[in-house]
Structures are given as C-alpha cells and as structure tokens.
Amino acid sequence: MIAGLYVYWALFAVMLIGLYVVISHGNLVKKLLGLTVFQVGVFLFFISVGKVAGGSAPIIAEGAGPYSHPLPQVLILTAIVVGVATLAVGLALAVRIFESYGTVEEDELERVADEQPEPNGAFGAQCVPNAPFGSERGGGRS
Amino acid sequence: MMTFVLTNVTLLVILIATAIAISRMRALYEATMLGALFSLVTASLFVLLDAVDVAFTEAAVGVGISTVLLLGVLALTRSREAVTPRRRHLPALIAVLLAGGALGYASQDLPAFGAADSPVFSHPITGTYLHQSQEDIGIPNTVTAVLASYRGLDTLGELVVVFTAGLAVLSLVGPPARPEETMPRADFHLADYRIIRIISGILMPFILLFALYVLFHGEYGPGGGFQAGVIFAAGFVLYGLVFGLDKAQRVVPRVALRILVSLGPLVFIGLGLATMLLGGQFLDFDVLDPNHPEEGQHLGILLVETAIGFTVAAVMTTVFFSFASRGVSR
Structure with missing residues (x-):
C-alpha cells in the first residue's frame, strides 16, 4: 500500500506545510507564499491522479500510449494562470494595506487599527482620492 | 520504472525540503527566490507526470512572473517578516493535524498511483x-482539444476570472504610469551590466518567437493560449526589468495593453454568439464550416487560443507595469 500511495502522501505533506504557513504566519506576503505552496500541492495531486504507469503525454501519435488523462491537465493548466492572477490581486491588497497602515503584519495591523479612532475613515481618506483611476498617484504612507 | 520512482522520490524530497525552508525563512527576498526553485521542481x-502543457505554464508563471511580482511587492513593503509569536503556532498545528489526519484517512480509498484501472x-x-x-x-494534442473545444465554456470562465483579476489589480494599485511620469532611478540600472543587457537583448526576439510557436503549435504539440500568453508576458517583464519601465512601455504602449486585455473575452464570447447565429450551440465550432466540421473545429480552436494568449499576456504585463510604476512614480 505504501508503494502505491507514496506520491499522494508526499503531496499531502506539501499542502499541509502551505496550510501551516497560511494559518500561523502573520505577515501577509508570507501568507500568500504559503498559499502558493498549498496550491502547488493541490495541483500536483490533481495531475498525479491522472497519471498512468508507463504512460506518455496525451498527445496522440502512432505507436505511443497508453496516455495519461488529459482532463486534470486541462483543469490545472488554467488553474495555474488563474492562481497567479489571484496572487496579483492579493499582493495589490497587501500593497494598499501597507500604504494605509505602514505594516503588513497582522498583529501590528490590529494594534494600529485600535489606536486610530476610525480606521475606516483613515483608510477611506487615503483610499478614495486615488482609487480607482485617479490622476493623483502614489497615495502616501502615513 | 525504477528510474521513474527514484527520480520522482528525489524531486518530491527536494520539493518538501524547499517548502519547509520557505515556511521557516523570515527574510522574504530569500523565501521568494526559494519559491522560484519550488516552482522549477514542480515543473x-x-x-x-506526463503533463507537459502544465509544466510549460508552471515554469513560465511560477519561476518568472509570480517571482517578479512578489519581488516587486517586497520592494514596496517590508522585506523582513516579524517573529511569529508562539501563541500562533498552536492553532495552526491543530488545524494541520486535523486536515492531515483527514487526508491520510481518506487516502486509503485512493487507487494506487499510476493504476490503469482507476475510476479516472x-x-x-x-x-x-x-x-x-x-x-x-x-488534432493530436488532446489537452488543447479538451481545453478549447469540449470544455470551451469552462475555459471562457477561467479567462473571465483572469480578466477580472487584472481589473481588480488595476483598480487597487492604479494603472501603469505614463512613461514621462516615471522617474528613472539613477542609482541602479540593470542595463548597466553589459552581460545582462546584451544577453537579454539577444534573448528577447527568441522569447517572442517561441511564444508565437507555442501559440500556433498548440494543436499538434504541447502548447496553447495560456502557455503562450505567460511566455509573452515573461519576455516583456524581462525587458522591463533590464531596460526600465519607460523603455518597456514604449515597446508595449498602455493603449495597446488596455485594448488587448478586453479583446480576449470579447473574441471568445463573440465566437460563441457567432456559432449560435449559425445554428449551433454556444461554442460549437462544427458549424463554422458546415461541410467540414473538422475544419470548423480547427478554426474555432485557433481563434480561441489566440484570444486567450493575447488577454493572458496583456493582463500579466499590465499587472507587472502597475506594480513597477507604483515603485518609481513616487
């Protein structure tokens, strides 16, 4: 049984390392790195389910075969590109949070938010003028 | 078979070791570089695992684009992580143990790795x-056939997600600055290094040519719109990194990017509507050439892949330009 499942267990380990980083670390950029690790574990697991022993890439040719399954590959192919697009959104949020609060650490963020009487107001004041496509650029860190 | 298992195990061990190193490292620049290594091992x-199309994409996205984006964000924020307090470890450990236990328990029902009689x-x-x-x-490449034809609607959805994410980044960090607004940073120029300048100059046409090859060869070999798009974008990102944002924006103007970002979904949906007007179902390419359904499929797949390629390349390049100009325009 171990011989048959070792790949899956290794990939579960990769996922869990990513999950651990996402939960335990307070730094938002580090959290996103952890999310990437988690994501890669899921991608590899998906692909490995469609692998057949002694198979070849699902590009049909004379005398080739058996072929691995193309469907997981299609799903993961698009998921990788969607993954980097959502990573970019997460990073953009981290940049805006840093510009408004001067930190990307969760604990410090809570402290800064407690000190400011109206965190929403403070955030809005800096956020609204140059969002979404204002000419005034760069925001400014407080 | 033995070689396969050995290679597989070795790569998995490197993968896990890199993941642990990423999780323990507090210097985020170093962690990001390890992330690039992690992606390379993944590719x-x-x-x-016979997923050549996916390997392409992962190599271009993971090693190239996401690494550059992370580095760009670290330049804008802080590059050193605070020490993780002890109280944060326990809940994470409990969650990981629970999830790991569930996964391990469920894995007993999984078919053996590589079994040809699995439900899949x-x-x-x-x-x-x-x-x-x-x-x-x-067409020989079944991945392209499934991606663009059998599951075309699914792919349209994914493309719209990429498009939306591009819009979200634009509205969060603002559009790329105009070339005249960006101040070239006097202290540091990668283009001052002769080797980097000349090599990247030589590589540039080959990267773009390769991307075009990947785009139009996707029906017969590994390749397609998503792969070509990220390779295009990686080329422009390299150019922007070495020669500066103002020069890169002269190569790919903002207006062109703005048009290309929205062109992909428009062409894709337009093609679906065209097939409906011709009497078929949404994205049923058979009707594009009623006498030769195969030719219709070829035409449809080529158009879809081109639309995907342009939008993915434009979104990735725009995102890079936006982050980069956030850094130089203040």
Missing part, C-alpha cells in the same frame, strides 16, 4: 477525450 514533476480511467469520458476526439476534432 519537473509535471513533466514526469474507467470513466467513459476518457475514451471520448483520448479516442473520439481524433474523429471529432482531429
């Missing part, structure tokens, strides 16, 4: 994709 594993392969759709597709569509 090798994809090749080993005994499902009737496998025959459709691997054999019927040769008669329906007639």
